[in-house]
Amino acid sequence: MSRLIKVQVLSKFSQFNYSKMKAIHVIGLFIALFWGFQNSTMAQTSSNHLNLELNDPRRLIQKKPRKPINFTPAIAIKPSSLLLDWLNNKINLESRKLVKIPVVIKFDDSYRLGIDDAFIGTSDADIDQNTIFFKLNDSAMGVSLLARLRYICPKTSDYCAVWLVGYWGSLFDSDAFDRSLSRENQQGVTKWAFDVREVHKLIEQSEQNRDIKVLIESP
Secondary structure, X not given: OHHHHHHHHHHHHHXXXXXXXXXXXXXXXXXXXXXXXXXXXXXXXXXXXXXXXXXXXXXXXXXXXXXXXXXEEEEEOOOHHHHHHHHHHOOOOXXXXXXXXXXXXXXXXXXXXXXXXXXXXXXXXXXXXXXXXXXXXXXXXXXXXXXXXXXXXXXXXXXXXXXXXXXXXXOOOOOOOOOOOEEEOOOOOEEEEEEEEEEEEEOOHHHOOOOOEEEEEOO
């Protein structure tokens, strides 16, 4: 009789341990599923936040920290003949000095899908027979020149006047030491190469119709 009781007690104890182990297993599985869901949600949230940051248009004008460059006034933009002579003879490849020049950009249409003309000046009224036109190269810029112009230029005008920083001439000319190389378009207009490195800022209205000077990188 006592043996039968022992067997029954052991059987119930075994059933209790099995039920306890089963409950622990279920609880552990629930905890694992819960943490897996939390980690997945956090990863998705982090990914969405990163995508929002990458698509933020304000990132277009963000620049990597660098040593500030100082500029000093060099020569007036008028008369154009003296300026062109200075650019071709004083700014040479060996010095590789940056210049800051006021440039008027004319877009090819209202959608601003391209640049029609670029010339030295402060407004679209500065075009005359002596105007210095540019063939702009933006290959050294992280974000294209057109993208930067679309972001900062007024939406109500077909042209934009900006200060451009860059090098007179082009690094990709066949004769790398001839900074005076130019190109003529189908209309016979000479376009001088300018290697753009930065869009500095818009030209203020107060700067228009004044004796603006080209600036050159300080030693």
